[in-house]
Amino acid sequence: MSTPSITxxxxxxxxSATIADVAAVAGVSVATVSRALAGNYPVAAATRERxxxxxxxxxxxxxxxxxxxxxxxxxxxxIIINDVADPFFAYIARGVxxxxxxxxxxxxxxxTNGDKERELALVDLLRERRTDAVILVGGASDDxxxxxxxxxxxxxxxxxxxxxxxxxxxxxxxxxPTKMVAYDNxxxxxxxxxxxxxxxxxxxxxxxxxxxxxxxASRLAGFNRALAARGIAEDPALVQQxxxxxxxxxxxxxxxxxxxxxxxAVFAANDVxxxxxxxxxxxxxxxVPDDVSLVGYDDVPMANELRPRLTTVHxxxxxxxxxxxxxxxxxxxxxxxxxxxxxxxxxxxxIIRDSVKPRS
Amino acid sequence: MSTPSITxxxxxxxxSATIADVAAVAGVSVATVSRALAGNYPVAAATRERxxxxxxxxxxxxxxxxxxxxxxxxxxxxIIINDVADPFFAYIARGVxxxxxxxxxxxxxxxTNGDKERELALVDLLRERRTDAVILVGGASDDxxxxxxxxxxxxxxxxxxxxxxxxxxxxxxxxxPTKMVAYDNxxxxxxxxxxxxxxxxxxxxxxxxxxxxxxxASRLAGFNRALAARGIAEDPALVQQxxxxxxxxxxxxxxxxxxxxxxxAVFAANDVxxxxxxxxxxxxxxxVPDDVSLVGYDDVPMANELRPRLTTVHxxxxxxxxxxxxxxxxxxxxxxxxxxxxxxxxxxxxIIRDSVKPRS
DNA sequence: AAAATCGTAGTAAGCGGTTACTACAAAATC
DNA sequence: GATTTTGTAGTAACCGCTTACTACGATTTT
Numbered sequence: 001m002s003t004p005s006i007t008x009x010x011x012x013x014x015x016s017a018t019i020a021d022v023a024a025v026a027g028v029s030v031a032t033v034s035r036a037l038a039g040n041y042p043v044a045a046a047t048r049e050r051x052x053x054x055x056x057x058x059x060x061x062x063x064x065x066x067x068x069x070x071x072x073x074x075x076x077x078x079i080i081i082n083d084v085a086d087p088f089f090a091y092i093a094r095g096v097x098x099x100x101x102x103x104x105x106x107x108x109x110x111x112t113n114g115d116k117e118r119e120l121a122l123v124d125l126l127r128e129r130r131t132d133a134v135i136l137v138g139g140a141s142d143d144x145x146x147x148x149x150x151x152x153x154x155x156x157x158x159x160x161x162x163x164x165x166x167x168x169x170x171x172x173x174x175x176x177p178t179k180m181v182a183y184d185n186x187x188x189x190x191x192x193x194x195x196x197x198x199x200x201x202x203x204x205x206x207x208x209x210x211x212x213x214x215x216x217a218s219r220l221a222g223f224n225r226a227l228a229a230r231g232i233a234e235d236p237a238l239v240q241q242x243x244x245x246x247x248x249x250x251x252x253x254x255x256x257x258x259x260x261x262x263x264x265a266v267f268a269a270n271d272v273x274x275x276x277x278x279x280x281x282x283x284x285x286x287x288v289p290d291d292v293s294l295v296g297y298d299d300v301p302m303a304n305e306l307r308p309r310l311t312t313v314h315x316x317x318x319x320x321x322x323x324x325x326x327x328x329x330x331x332x333x334x335x336x337x338x339x340x341x342x343x344x345x346x347x348x349x350x351i352i353r354d355s356v357k358p359r360s
Numbered sequence: 361m362s363t364p365s366i367t368x369x370x371x372x373x374x375x376s377a378t379i380a381d382v383a384a385v386a387g388v389s390v391a392t393v394s395r396a397l398a399g400n401y402p403v404a405a406a407t408r409e410r411x412x413x414x415x416x417x418x419x420x421x422x423x424x425x426x427x428x429x430x431x432x433x434x435x436x437x438x439i440i441i442n443d444v445a446d447p448f449f450a451y452i453a454r455g456v457x458x459x460x461x462x463x464x465x466x467x468x469x470x471x472t473n474g475d476k477e478r479e480l481a482l483v484d485l486l487r488e489r490r491t492d493a494v495i496l497v498g499g500a501s502d503d504x505x506x507x508x509x510x511x512x513x514x515x516x517x518x519x520x521x522x523x524x525x526x527x528x529x530x531x532x533x534x535x536x537p538t539k540m541v542a543y544d545n546x547x548x549x550x551x552x553x554x555x556x557x558x559x560x561x562x563x564x565x566x567x568x569x570x571x572x573x574x575x576x577a578s579r580l581a582g583f584n585r586a587l588a589a590r591g592i593a594e595d596p597a598l599v600q601q602x603x604x605x606x607x608x609x610x611x612x613x614x615x616x617x618x619x620x621x622x623x624x625a626v627f628a629a630n631d632v633x634x635x636x637x638x639x640x641x642x643x644x645x646x647x648v649p650d651d652v653s654l655v656g657y658d659d660v661p662m663a664n665e666l667r668p669r670l671t672t673v674h675x676x677x678x679x680x681x682x683x684x685x686x687x688x689x690x691x692x693x694x695x696x697x698x699x700x701x702x703x704x705x706x707x708x709x710x711i712i713r714d715s716v717k718p719r720s
Numbered sequence: 721a722a723a724a725t726c727g728t729a730g731t732a733a734g735c736g737g738t739t740a741c742t743a744c745a746a747a748a749t750c
Numbered sequence: 751g752a753t754t755t756t757g758t759a760g761t762a763a764c765c766g767c768t769t770a771c772t773a774c775g776a777t778t779t780t
Contacts, residue, residue: 015521018766029731031732032729035728042727065765065767085453107468390737395759401739431737
């Protein structure tokens with residue numbers, strides 16, 4: 001780097017100017033510097049100016065770690081998602097970052113890649129950081145052992161004066177101290193399925209999403225409820241679970257096309273799966289929507305770039321992220337007494353584009 | 361939350377167990393607890409076990425802020441990007457998160473939304489946090505005042521024992537202590553332009569990217585060099601700068617189509633702009649690639665979902681993020697003496713898909 | 721003019737860790 | 751048996767800030 005040390009010099013970690021240095025230069029006490037900078041205590045104008053000069057001349061910035069240790073907050077929120085580059089998570093993360101930033105917070109982000117053990121470990125890492133809130137995003141496993149462990153962490157965070165916010169995932173059970181921002185997975189799936197049925201489709205293939213995963217379960221529940229409401233029997237062959245992700249949609253659709261399964265529409269568990277399904281269909285010479293209708297879920301930007309443009313369920317991802325932060329920081333807000341609600345549900349609605357046609 | 365306080369109770373900030381609590385429970389000194397946990401100093405097996413029991417029973421996790429204050433590192437890297445949800449940045453961020461995580465670091469992420477004042481402020485915020493490295497991603501303004509200010513921050517970070525890593529943006533000048541991971545913008549644009557020319561295109565419209573922005577400048581330079589190499593004169597009317605982003609591509613293309621400008625191919629400054637251009641072309645009844653050829657830059661996943669699938673320049677975004685972290689943490693690695701190189705350039709190459717046809 | 725009030729600034733006790741230095745049995749060496 | 755070495759563990763001094771408490775000259779009040 002810029003300052004090559006003399007060969008014989010012992011390794012000395014370079015350190016920045018401290019508040020004591022500023023105090024020395026300004027000729028005041030450290031308390032005065034702290035106050036001049038914080039502005040929460042009267043300091044004479046002339047003194048304040050001397051301090052500011054010293055700060056500038058030393059290129060001083062306060063040490064946030066020391067500040068966090070002495071003060072009451074780290075001014076940080078943590079967010080745990082599946083994958084930083086997956087648009088579903090990225091849009092929620094954008095909302096989190098924007099709201100956190102608006103609240104003067106910085107944002108620690110980390111990815112689990114779908115590994116629930118790792119998720120637990122990451123929550124612990126965030127607990128070490130003493131973040132003001134930790135936000136857990138996206139569907140969760142329903143494994144009881146895992147749920148128990150996560151509940152324990154929720155209690156620990158609560159005891160530490162932090163909050164665990166669940167964003168788009170189910171409750172950890174009654175009495176477990178968490179806040180939640182939920183969205184209507186079941187209702188969105190119901191509405192979409194009902195729409196497909198209204199277009200004359202009766203054999204609808206539901207594809208994607210891990211089984212025993214909260215998001216999948218809700219969407220599937222809405223799907224089945226819509227079927228039942230219209231008096232259509234469930235057919236296990238028409239429900240193909242497995243994973244989220246484009247490759248899954250592509251591969252599983254290919255496999256199905258190799259069988260003689262009969263269906264006129266496909267409900268993909270999310271838009272990304274739908275993209276994979278679309279490719280498989282295309283490669284088989286099947287046209288969407290003329291030969292088969294296709295819908296997705298989430299309404300990520302890609303849905304609008306696919307051809308045909310994908311009919312899907314809109315989920316206000318960025319808003320969810322914002323709300324998660326609001327909920328998490330509610331205790332820090334001005335009127336600390338005001339008890340905000342602990343859970344908030346955002347709505348979903350279907351967006352009709354070009355990928356569905358009435359069954360001929 | 362879970363433990364509603366009794367109405368009259370004074371507000372007491374809940375605090376977590378400390379190392380002193382653990383020491384008391386285990387019946388040892390705090391030093392012993394610290395050592396048992398760090399494992400960098402011999403502790404009798406029996407003692408270690410008592411400590412571990414105490415830790416478990418108290419649900420103790422060490423306070424990372426205190427640790428950072430007393431120790432030498434925060435085990436954190438900071439990354440500053442334009443937009444969390446933009447795939448270009450999201451993929452780089454994914455690389456950063458993954459490598460940081462592999463190195464036992466957490467990742468502070470923040471977005472500038474393209475505001476360079478904000479970018480400067482964010483670097484200061486990161487300096488306060490004493491992160492091990494701060495990574496600045498994406499093209500930068502060439503405004504001299506801005507560059508001067510950023511250079512000052514690079515020096516400050518260096519003096520603090522941190523590093524400023526520039527990822528995909530030009531140097532701040534000789535002597536400014538930074539590390540860099542660069543990619544060959546100029547070369548990629550040259551190769552792509554040359555390819556278009558080889559397909560018979562001579563009037564190529566270059567569209568998108570802010571002027572006086574490093575990324576645009578390099579891509580445009582490659583574009584012009586390819587033209588020159590083939591003896592084609594530059595035509596100012598064929599260079600349409602302005603911004604990145606889908607809306608810009610759409611709007612500007614619409615405007616151009618309202619004129620009688622002649623061109624047979626469009627080189628969009630990036631894939632997202634290309635998506636907007638594609639829509640404008642479509643709406644005008646122009647078919648790609650039959651009526652006009654279209655190419656992009658970056659090779660984000662969306663490029664492969666467009667129809668026609670977009671021919672574009674591949675940039676190894678995730679790798680760039682990983683390398684930025686490697687470079688930034690190089691001083692922390694095992695053999696601290698080994699001076700790794702301060703700058704690294706990753707290659708780009710063109711990906712031929714379906715959006716270009718030879719000019720008829 | 722004495723007393724009370726006000727505006728400013730300093731002193732020092734934490735916050736929760738790490739680690740250099742010291743202490744002291746038990747084991748090894750002479 | 752006396753001395754040195756070794757293995758463990760304790761003491762206490764930081765790291766860089768915030769803030770309760772104290773101090774004190776200048777105004778006001780009585």
